Amino acid sequence: MIPIRDENPTRRTPYVTILLIAANCGVFIREMMLPPELLEGFVGQFAAIPSQVMTDNPLNWVTLISSMFLHGGIAHLLGNMLYLWIFGNNIEDRLGHIGFTAFYLLGGIAAALTHIIMQPDSNIPMIGASGAISAVLGAYMIAYPRARIVLLIWFLLFIRFVRVPAFLVLGAWFIMQISGILQPSSQGIAWYAHIGGFAAGIILIIATGKHRNKKLSWI
16 A cells, blocks of 8 residues: 555645755765765764764764665655655644744654664664654644545555545554564564654644644744
């Protein structure tokens, strides 16, 4: 199942969502331009490495943000940007441009910290926007549970588009993240970051008081 779009119109242009997508794509292009012998050092410098973040060097905490803009491959990037585009514009519409910027960064930091707390001795670099995007998904499920998500169902020659309520799509997504922790073959994915980001998104959107449908102020 692949989400294609949602049927949830917005009132304002999602400038921050667009800028975030552009920034992620720009950093990825920079990664691809580096020769292999320099790419490893680049990723090591800006990725969040749990065992290093937990040291006394405060500069390592900057990687909680820089790691959000790194990706391990084109599929990793495109998958994240697809989810950000579909769900991020509505949360930006709900919170405003400034509010959404703060929400996205805080959600990403919370996601990274969840992973680090659960695996503090890991030397594996953590990269990707999925933690912050998980926060967006959590907020979307609370703010727009009945919004229709158009899914592409594709199995061999069977192709069909279906409309499913957001709470079912995102609820199933969250269950998949929990089940991922129990699968030894999927250790290369930061499942704890996804779970932590999703929970952070729910908490943050409720804390703003803008999780209910009501008249909103513009920023």
